[in-house]
Amino acid sequence: MSPSPESFPRRNNGRRTRGVALITVLSLVVVVSLILVAFVAAMRVERTASFSYSQSLSAEQVGQGGLRLVVAELQNEMGKDTAADTNYPGKPLYTNVTTTNIMPQYVGTNSAMSNLVKISTTTAPYSGSLSSGKLIASSVNTSAASQNGRYIDTNRWNLPQLGSFTNANNTPNWIFLTRAGATNASGLSFGTSGSTVNNPSPSNTNFVIGRFAYAIYDVGGLLDITLAGYPASLTAAQIQDIKGALAGASVTEASSTIDQGKLLDWRNAASQSSYVNYVTNYLATNAAGAVYPGDNTFLSRQDLIKAAREGIAGLSTNALPNLTTFSRDRNAPGWGPTYNASSLGGSNTAVYAYKNNAGISTTSPFSPANRNPNRFLPGVRFGATNTITNYKPDGTPYTYSVEPGDELIQRRFPLSRLAWLGPNGPNGVASSVVQACFGLIWGTSDDPAYPNTPVWKYVGSSGSTKQDRIKTLDEVAADGRAPNFFELLQAAVLQGSLGVNGNAGAGSGTADYNASIQQAYPMFQILRMGAAAIDQADSDSYPTVIEYDQGGQPWLACGVESLPGIASITPVIGAEAGSQTPGELAATAAVYLAFNLWNPHQTVSANPPLVRIRVTGSVAVYNRYGDTSSLTDTIASEPGFISTLDHSIQLTGTATAGFGTPTTLQQADILNASTDLGSTSTTPAPANTGAWVRALPLGSGAITTVAALRLRNFPFKLGTDSALADSQADSVKVSLGHDASSTPAKGFNVVMEYYRPSGNSGVWVPYQYATGINNNTTWFRDVVTQLPIVSSVPRSGDGKYYANFISYLSGSYPSGWTANAAGVVQNSETGDPWSTPGSGGRVYITHDYSWDRSPIFVSNDPRSTRFNSWTFLRSGSAPTITAAANTILWPSGSSSYPKGLGGGSSLVERKPRIFGDNYFPAQLARNNYGRDSAIADTNSNTVAQSGSSSETSYVDNDGLRRISDSGLFVEATGVSGNPFVRAIDRPVVLNRPFRTVGELGFVFRDGPWKTLDFFSSKSADSALLDVFSAQDSTQPYVTGRVNLNTRNQNVLKALLAGVSVDPVANISMTSASAATLATAITGFTSTNKIVNKSDLANMVSPYLSPTTGTTSSNFLNNDAQNIKLRREAFVRALSDVTQTRTWNLMIDLVAQSGRYSPTATALQQFTVESERRYWLHVAIDRFTGKVIDQRLEIVTE
Incomplete structure (x- = not known):
């Protein structure tokens, strides 16, 4: 279009507008170009990112x-x-x-x-x-x-x-x-x-x-830092309470660069104020990895490393090689028998090939009627789908499902459940829970001697009928349930170590057979061990009693508390003071039964129950010189009397907590002595019973304080020409349990009973028998001993004979009796009816010799029903044997009896048949036959058992000689390791919950001086370390366990340091001792891996001191090495916080x-x-x- 003239002026204005537009357009072009470039770049970045992704x-x-x-x-x-x-x-x-x-x-x-x-x-x-x-x-x-x-x-x-x-x-x-x-x-x-x-x-x-x-990396051998360590505010006792958990480890022992206080302040910010409860309750009842509200934790290893680099929670990077944040353990045992008896020098009988038999149940050499109790535990599996009911710490049930092929034992049995068994029945849980977990119900005893006494009854996990056997684990699997406490105990203890019978081989029905029949039954021993475990863990001092069926009879398996027991029974016969005058043809003798009591424990009960002694059964006393005008009974063709006894007397609280040494019952020990004890002149009424009295002065010291059970007087009548040439013929005979062989109810025993309150009343419950158990077949039955009237052997040095009969009781001497310069009393009268042949008409007596010549019925260990009791015919001077008030089987410094009281047949009667010619039963406290390598020696099973120089020792049914608690002390005549002399060699009753499974080593095993063995290569009990645990967990796996095969000795040191070595002496393991043991153990595992926690006893302990004749450098001193409870300290420290299975x-x-x-x-x-x-x-x-x-x-x- 051509321009119009009129528009020029306007044209001049248009030129200016077109310049601005051009600039605008060019700017937009630049912007668009930039956007395009950015878009292309973004696409390239996205493409790269996509490729990288x-x-x-x-x-x-x-x-x-x-x-x-x-x-x-x-x-x-x-x-x-x-x-x-x-x-x-x-x-x-x-x-x-x-x-x-x-x-x-x-x-x-x-x-x-x-x-x-x-x-x-x-x-x-x-x-x-x-x-x-x-x-x-x-x-x-x-x-x-x-x-x-x-x-x-x-x-x-x-x-x-x-x-x-x-x-x-x-x-x-x-x-x-x-x-x-x-x-x-x-x-x-x-x-x-x-x-x-x-x-x-x-x-x-x-x-x-x-x-x-x-x-x-093996992190199983490291400390789980999410759990390890405790606050400085805990007391020493509180630290011991959690030693069974990783929280009880001292992390500063693992690395000195860790500030344990700062760690706990950060990690346990909320829970450390109640830390023991947090460990024993919260951690035990919550799933692995649970974090207490308000606390902190390390979520990963990177988290831990970051904290260490930044100095958070008191950590440093130097500590990291010892630490982990991840630890798991299958909460089930992996134990199986590790040896055959023959491999350790024992029997090659097929049933004792434990390792070979671990995979079989009823096939040869076993059968459906005689099943194998000791199986490879993971190999005992369910055969069908089942829903298993288990229980939380408060008794609340929970369930889990199992399939065919799943292991029977899905959870270790927590020892904390022992608290459910109270002195008056179930404690805090339903009775059905107790039955499911222990096989026990609470009910009245079927023993006619205790008709109104409630006891625990073993009926199994269902029903109400008392059982005569404990089921094996394969039977439990077939039942489709979890095993109970006693079934697990039976599975873990090797059967060949149970039921050793001192009179093995005795014919059925014979006196020897009946006297020891209870020793032969493994079930009885298992129940006793279980009852003793319950008593260790409870806070009371009421011994647990479990009744079961044995051949249709109610047998009572009694537990063990720190209470006195019958150590010996002493018949005492002698003329009353002033009863004899020169030329008299008759004399009257007083007859007593005196009792020696002993609490063989180091510990004393803080709150003991009321305790009494009960004497029951028949006793006959007879002699051919008895006066037939008043003795109407004829016994073995000799005049005498028969007393029928059922008398009890109660002890004071002081006495119940006393008897720390074997001591004859004293008048001060009787609770109501003023009313319950007769005077020195009191005799029984009726005459054929007995009476508790203040005894006439007894013994070498003319002791006037003895309390005894007096029988009727025994009148003697003699002619002036009587010849007393034969002490056996002329002795006074005492028959305990007279005529009981034909009438069992006449059996004689002395029973210790305690009073168990129940509501407004209570009952008396037996806890110890002088011999045998509650079944009177095992009591004294027609057991005869003799008290010589005149010694048949003249005294060395002066050739004089002594009238033992007269001198048993002291007092004023009758006319004609005088003491010479040597203190020997003699009768100067001729024609005296008590004159002795060869003495020139004179009878010499001395009170120093009187009491010690009386026979005693002795218990080797008051707690044990095994190898008890025997008869010792005492002889010797007062300095040789503790006189009158005490009877110690193994006196200190005795030259006449360096191996303890005992000897050949002239001194010992009724010894168990399995022992040799000489019997020194105090040696059973060691049972090592004097060998310095008894802890592991395979040859110690075959040492001869006879001869004058022999050591008294025995082997179990599987042919293995397993040492007793003092078995690491090898000097046969030494005081060290002698529980009859040294208190530190005696057992301990904890009376508190088990802190670690290793504390089962305190539990009495029902053998003389034997607790459960966690210290020798031949241990038959070591599997208990794997089957049980101190802490409860409902989970199939647990946290906070260290692999025993760790190569990190600092970690072991952290677990060992501070553990209680001796709870009575209040000794804990020092850091130096912990370091020494940790080095030794890691040295062992560097070439000998530990397969199971049981190896702590069977393998590691013998390695630490392969011979015990000298002190190993691994132990602080000889007592730390050889006293069982101290040696086992490392086992207690490691048993619950370690594992090998995972x-x-x-x-x-x-x-x-x-x-x-x-x-x-x-x-x-x-x-x-x-x-x-x-x-x-x-x-x-x-x-x-x-x-x-x-x-x-x-x-x-």
């Missing part, structure tokens, strides 16, 4: 695939020597676990890294007789640079801070991952075609898509995805496209190969 997914797949392969290889390793038992599909069980394969095989490790187990290397990850590992690495080390310069140096491999790789040559090698799986690339080639590593053709399975390398491993795995370029010609030329690093914490059950828990960390570097 896709490659990271590839690295993740490589990494997780690699982890699965590594875990599978670890599981496969468990069958490298023997194939798993696959009787139950999908439930493999490895029964070949030994000291050589209990731990993963070490591959590629170095001395600088004690926690390192394996690395990926050119060596197979394991090798065995059946198979070898397949996950073998290539020759390419991770320190070698890839095609694009990627490598893993030692600094990166040291990131977990579980040790340091010292140089690149020690670091892992790469395992390559092809489309076909993992390979070490051996035999693979390069090229752009064919089956090469760099041919991407979809059909090429050798095409490499990534690589990974790993290092595996592999706790951390797999440090680096995974790289990538490829080989078409031009690559060597394995080192791998091109890395992305990388992932993982720390997998995994817990694997060594017996099943099952992963019981795992935790994955993605590592950020």
Whole structure:
């Protein structure tokens, strides 16, 4: 369009507008261009990110695939020597676990890294007789640079801070991952075609898509820092209360760089104010990893490392090689018998081949009627699907399901449940809970002697009928339930150590057979052990009594509290003071039964119950010189009398808490002496009974304070020409349990009873019998002993004979009796009826000789029903044997009896048949036959048992001589290790809950001076350490357990330090002693791996001092080494906080995805496209190969 003139002016204005528009347009062009550039750049970034993300997914797949392969290889390793038992599909069980394969095989490790187990290397990850590992690495080390310069140096491999790789040559090698799986690339080639590593053709399975390398660490041997340690505010007693948990470990012993106070302030910010309750209640009742409200924890190892680097919670990086945040243990035992009796020098009888028989139940040499009680525990499995009911600490039930092939014992039995058994029945839980867990119900005894006395009755886990046997575990599995306490106790104690009978071989119905019949029954011994465990754990001093059926009779198995028991019974006969005058043809003798009591424990009950002595049964006294005008009974053709007794007398509280040494019952010991004790002139009424009286002066010291049971007087009548030439013919006979062989109810016994309050009344309950048990078949039955009237042997030195009869009682001497300068009393009258042949008409008496010549019925150990009681015919001077008020079987410094009282047949009667010609029963406190290697010696089973120089000792039914509590003391005549002299050699009653399962070593075993054995190679009880636990847990796995095979001695030191060595002397293990033992134990496990916690007793303890003749450097002194309760301190420290069954491993795995370029010609030329690093914490059950828990960390570097 042509311009209009009129528009020019306007045209001039248009030119200016068009310039602005041009600038605007150009600016928009620039903006749009920038947007386009930004868009293109963004697209390129997104493309790169997408590619990187896709490659990271590839690295993740490589990494997780690699982890699965590594875990599978670890599981496969468990069958490298023997194939798993696959009787139950999908439930493999490895029964070949030994000291050589209990731990993963070490591959590629170095001395600088004690926690390192394996690395990926050119060596197979394991090798065995059946198979070898397949996950073998290539020759390419991770320190070698890839095609694009990627490598893993030692600094990166040291990131977990579980040790340091010292140089690149020690670091892992790469395992390559092809489309076909993992390979070490051996035999693979390069090229752009064919089956090469760099041919991407979809059909090429050798095409490499990534690589990974790993290092595996054993973190099971480290302290779980989420649990270990305690606040400084705890008292010494409170620290001991939690020694059964990892919380009781002293973490500063593991690393001095840890500030334990700061750790607890940070980690247990809320819970440390009630820390003991937190440990024993909250941790025990909540799932693994639970964090108390208000507390802090370490969520991962990276979290722990970060805290240590920043000095949080009192940590430093120096402590990290000793610490972990992951610990798991299968909460079930893995024990199986570890030896045959014959392998330790014992019997080769088939039933005692414990190890060989571990997998069988009823096949030969066993049968359905005689089942094998001692099985490989993981091998006892359910045969059907069941719902199992178990119980929380408060008795609340919970259930879990089991399938065919699952182990019977899914949870260790917590000893804390013993608190459910109170002195008057179930305590705090329902009776059904007690029956399910213990097989006991509370009910009135069926013993006619105690018709209104409630006791525990063993009826099994269902029903109300008393049982005559305890079921074996395979029977329990068939029942579809969890085993009870006594079933587990029976399974854990080797059967050949039970039921040893002192009169083995005696014919049925004979006196010897009847006297010891209770000794032969393993069930009775198991129930006694269980009752004693209950009494150790309760706070009262009422002995537990359990009744069961034995051959249709109610037998009572009594527990053990710190109370006095009958140590001996002494018949005392002698003329009353002034009853004889010169020329008199008759004399009257007083007859007593005196009682020696002893509480053989170190500990004294803080609140003892009322206690009484009860004497029951018949006693006959007779002699051919008895006066027939008043003695109307004829016994064995001689005149005499028969007393029928049922008399009891109550002790004072002081006396009940006393008798720390064997002491004759004194008048001051009687609760109501003024009313319950007659005077010295009191005689029984009726005459054929007895009467508790103040005895006439007795013994060498003319003791006037004895309280005794007096029988009727015995009148004698003699002619002037009587000849007393034969002490056996002329002695006075005393028959305990007279005529009981034909009438069992006449059996004689002395019973200790305690009063158990119940409501507004109470009952008297038996807890100890002088001989046998409540069944009167085992009592004294027609047991005759003789008290010589005149010694048949003249005294050495002066040739005089002594009228023992007259001198038993002291007092004013009748006319004609005088004492010479030597203090020897003589009768100067001729024609005296008591004159002795060869003495010139004179009879000499001395009170120093009187009491000590009386026979005594002795108990070797008042607690034991085994090898009790025997008769000792005392002879000797007062300095030789403690006189009158005391009878100690093994007096200190005795030259006449250096091995204790005893000897041949002239001094000992009624000794058990199994012992040799000479019997020194005090030696049973050692039972080591004087051998300095008795703790482990296999030859000590075959030493001859006869001869004048013999040591009294015995072997169990399986032929093994198992030492007693003082068995580590080897000097046969020494005072050390002599519980009759030294209090520190005596047993202890805890009267509190068990703090660790190792404290079961305090439990009486129903053998003279034997508690449960956790210290010798022949221990038959060590499995208890694995079957039971001090703490409760409802979970199938628990936390806070350290592997006993740890190579980290500082960790063991942390567990050992501070443990109670002697609870009575209040001695704890010092840091130095803990360090010494930790070094010794890790030295042992470096070449001898521990398969089970039971090995602490059977293997580790003997290793610490293989001979006991001298003190090992592993112990502070001889007492620390040889006193059983002190030696077992290390077992108590480790028994609950350690394990061997579960592999706790951390797999440090680096995974790289990538490829080989078409031009690559060597394995080192791998091109890395992305990388992932993982720390997998995994817990694997060594017996099943099952992963019981795992935790994955993605590592950020």
